């Protein structure tokens with residue numbers, strides 16, 4: 519053993535200092551640069567939140583306009599990237615496409631990979647925020663066999679994303695303001711969440727001086743897992759598996775059984791030991807979207823509400839402070855909007871890119887930054903004699 523603190527899963531180790539996001543887990547509060555998530559979700563659009571995370575202050579009107587025009591300027595992908603998409607099988611998981619395509623950006627934008635140059639860092643940050651939505655929409659279009667739709671720069675970030683995803687070249691596409699607003703809210707609520715697994719991955723990858731496109735690809739890979747960003751897909755799969763309201767108690771019992779690997783997806787959080795404030799905002803959005811789409815009687819939402827109701831009264835969940843998290847509702851909204859389940863985590867990645875980029879930039883600009891190099895407690899053999907191959911048993 520070495521003289522190190524043993525902290526598996528980093529439950530009590532601060533890996534960095536940061537000015538970006540504060541989570542008060544005990545009281546279920548989340549702040550970005552001092553502003554509460556409720557205020558931001560209610561009063562801002564996603565671009566303002568991106569600016570806030572990256573630059574530390576909410577933008578003035580002029581700053582917002584400049585930022586938006588820089589983001590829209592970068593929405594287009596290099597045409598050569600189309601071949602990259604076409605190399606995948608049509609049934610590839612879109613997250614696999616995202617990991618590959620975003621990593622490949624490093625090979626296309628050489629003029630923004632020098633991390634010692636502040637201008638290049640800024641250009642890379644804007645490119646990533648912008649191109650992620652184009653790549654995500656393309657991953658969807660590729661999976662359904664429809665032609666790619668090029669971005670429209672007269673639309674807002676969220677409108678453009680919905681347009682690139684759902685428009686068909688032969689039809690006029692009608693944008694619903696309610697759906698665009700709900701999409702924007704989902705992006706705002708997922709924008710940053712301090713040192714979660716994917717953000718820590720981005721920082722760890724970036725600590726070696728790797729370029730930002732490669733670091734964000736690493737973050738996407740980490741986000742994919744069902745205990746992290748993959749949970750929104752897992753929630754829907756679980757609701758479909760349960761199938762009807764009368765089977766909710768049976769599955770709650772399974773979730774409590776330590777010999778059963780089943781967990782209630784969309785419940786519990788490492789840091790929130792109270793209601794996830796993002797879930798509270800999205801709960802309302804879920805109702806707005808289902809009203810707008812005339813899907814108020816959606817059986818899955820009904821089932822979800824029943825599950826929430828019973829779990830919140832159940833001793834096991836109450837004792838362990840297991841409340842619904844953001845993924846519990848985002849999956850329901852995204853399904854109602856028409857996204858296939860395989861796209862849910864992709865949308866999380868689109869939103870979280872700004873958080874990853876802001877955290878990466880903060881780290882690179884920190885004069886005390888060093889390569890991340892965790893230590894370990896070695897539990898293997900001590901030194902032993904080598905055995906030649908023909909004497910081994």
Ligand code: CMC
Pocket residue numbers: 714744745746747748749773774780781782783784785786787788789838840843844845
């Ligand atoms: N269903 C049933 N029991 C649970 C659940 C759950 N979803 N989550 C935690 N527990 C129990 C767990 O068995 C343990 O019980 P005991 O103390 O009797 O052994 C106790 O609650 C503490 O759990 P833990 O695994 O030590 O908690 P953690 O902080 O390591 O895990 C978590 C946090 C989010 C991974 C976990 O709650 C979980 O697996 N939830 C389901 C997946 C999910 O919804 N993830 C999305 C997280 S929010 C979005 C994001 O960050 O990406």
